Amino acid sequence: MHTVILSDLHLADAEPLDPKRPLWKAFKRREHFVDADVARLLEHAADQAEAADETCEVVFNGDVFDFDPITRMPEPPPSPIHWLARLRGLGTEEWMSTFKMELIVADHPEFFAAIRRFVERGHHVVFVCGNHDLELVWPAVQDKVRDALSLDEVGQKRVRFCEWFYLSAGDTYISHGHQADPYCVVPDPIHPLILVRNRPVVRLPFGDVANRYMLNGMGYFNPHATANYIMSGIEYVRFFLKYMVRDQPLLVWTWFWSAGVTLLVTLAHFIRPALRDPLMVEEKVQSVAERSGATPAMVRQLSVTHVAPAATNPLMITRELWLDRAILYLAMVYASWQVVMAVNLVWTISPLWVLLPFALLFPLFLQYSFRVKPETFAEPLMTEKRAEWIHRITGARFAVMGHTHIPEQTEIGPLLFCNGGFWSPAFAEPECKNRIGTQTFVWLRPGGGGRELGLWEWPPGEAAPKPFVVKSAE
Numbered sequence: 001m002h003t004v005i006l007s008d009l010h011l012a013d014a015e016p017l018d019p020k021r022p023l024w025k026a027f028k029r030r031e032h033f034v035d036a037d038v039a040r041l042l043e044h045a046a047d048q049a050e051a052a053d054e055t056c057e058v059v060f061n062g063d064v065f066d067f068d069p070i071t072r073m074p075e076p077p078p079s080p081i082h083w084l085a086r087l088r089g090l091g092t093e094e095w096m097s098t099f100k101m102e103l104i105v106a107d108h109p110e111f112f113a114a115i116r117r118f119v120e121r122g123h124h125v126v127f128v129c130g131n132h133d134l135e136l137v138w139p140a141v142q143d144k145v146r147d148a149l150s151l152d153e154v155g156q157k158r159v160r161f162c163e164w165f166y167l168s169a170g171d172t173y174i175s176h177g178h179q180a181d182p183y184c185v186v187p188d189p190i191h192p193l194i195l196v197r198n199r200p201v202v203r204l205p206f207g208d209v210a211n212r213y214m215l216n217g218m219g220y221f222n223p224h225a226t227a228n229y230i231m232s233g234i235e236y237v238r239f240f241l242k243y244m245v246r247d248q249p250l251l252v253w254t255w256f257w258s259a260g261v262t263l264l265v266t267l268a269h270f271i272r273p274a275l276r277d278p279l280m281v282e283e284k285v286q287s288v289a290e291r292s293g294a295t296p297a298m299v300r301q302l303s304v305t306h307v308a309p310a311a312t313n314p315l316m317i318t319r320e321l322w323l324d325r326a327i328l329y330l331a332m333v334y335a336s337w338q339v340v341m342a343v344n345l346v347w348t349i350s351p352l353w354v355l356l357p358f359a360l361l362f363p364l365f366l367q368y369s370f371r372v373k374p375e376t377f378a379e380p381l382m383t384e385k386r387a388e389w390i391h392r393i394t395g396a397r398f399a400v401m402g403h404t405h406i407p408e409q410t411e412i413g414p415l416l417f418c419n420g421g422f423w424s425p426a427f428a429e430p431e432c433k434n435r436i437g438t439q440t441f442v443w444l445r446p447g448g449g450g451r452e453l454g455l456w457e458w459p460p461g462e463a464a465p466k467p468f469v470v471k472s473a474e
Contacts, residue, residue, distance in 0.1 A: 062130020062176025
């Protein structure tokens with residue numbers, strides 16, 4: 001069997017042009033959609049497999065859809081919508097996720113038509129959940145995808161949805177990789193639902209909460225490129241002066257309250273227990289195993305190999321949100337004012353003297369700020385220990401992930417590990433002129449001694465792939 005694995009397409013709804021803010025979320029414009037290239041890849045993969053009288057499966061390895069940046073509202077809504085949802089986008093209740101999936105389907109007809117043609121030729125498609133499309137766990141959302149494919153009963157059986165991993169042909173472990181990222185890990189991937197205000201919702205990790213409640217209100221930052229929103233203090237100032245000073249002069253306030261909401265929502269989701277029916281636990285594990293091509297024992301063992309969520313250490317989150325520096329800054333202002341007020345009790349002085357103790361404290365603030373470094377992707381997704389676990393649990397020889405958007409191929413422990421890179425429109429600037437990276441994917445082909453794994457590139461607009469050469473760190 002041929003297996004083509006691609007991840008991080010981040011398909012969302014098309015962003016309309018705002019004449020007053022022409023660069024606002026420009027990366028979401030229809031002209032940057034990757035649908036046509038994906039369609040050509042599926043057709044090419046089917047042709048190659050059929051030429052050798054073999055079958056093919058395409059695995060969309062997480063973040064193929066992106067529910068986070070969608071902010072449109074249904075009119076009229078089927079139930080009341082919270083003010084925060086109206087400001088930053090709908091939550092993760094089933095009807096909300098279904099509405100967002102309807103928008104994605106409506107704006108990406110070419111993508112779904114390509115999958116339909118691929119499946120109708122007798123091949124298979126697998127959707128593995130990533131952190132940005134966790135809402136695929138809802139049955140109603142999966143039904144929307146199936147409806148968009150318009151397949152007959154036989155074709156429907158060739159499409160499957162997996163919670164967080166898929167074992168292909170017994171030799172390849174495929175997972176998006178967010179379970180190895182403390183900022184995006186789901187604590188209980190078998191039972192991803194929690195109860196909020198007496199309604200079942202999908203539990204969101206910190207990274208996705210930040211995307212929804214912060215980046216959705218800062219449309220000049222591109223969430224597909226970490227360099228666009230994880231910067232140094234000087235870089236943030238330059239970015240603000242160049243792009244946002246006129247359209248978002250109160251950006252500091254927007255960031256501050258959004259960061260506070262992000263912290264509170266993250267912790268609120270984290271502390272809630274997973275929704276489990278004690279009479280259906282074994283049936284759920286069996287269901288996950290069947291869809292993932294694994295055994296129930298594998299599912300249980302793999303579910304405990306993930307890292308601890310960042311929410312177990314709230315200081316990690318406050319650092320990533322820059323809230324620690326904000327709190328320290330406000331504390332310095334307060335302390336300086338208290339010093340002046342104390343002196344003023346015995347000797348009347350001007351309030352401007354507050355600048356003196358503040359100036360004395362400011363070097364300490366700078367020293368702390370420069371010492372704090374972003375820890376996103378500080379640890380690799382695949383480590384020697386994790387590779388050993390996966391190999392012993394599943395017997396796999398290969399492991400494929402995505403998530404980091406960095407294509408990679410290397411031997412780690414007993415596994416040949418590959419990161420499939422990404423396809424989403426990442427640009428170096430809000431004008432979307434210089435694209436970051438290229439469209440890469442993993443291709444497993446039948447060989448003489450078993451399947452062979454390779455990392456490939458589909459250059460935008462091209463008609464055929466070419467081998468992707470990973471550049472050395474040198």
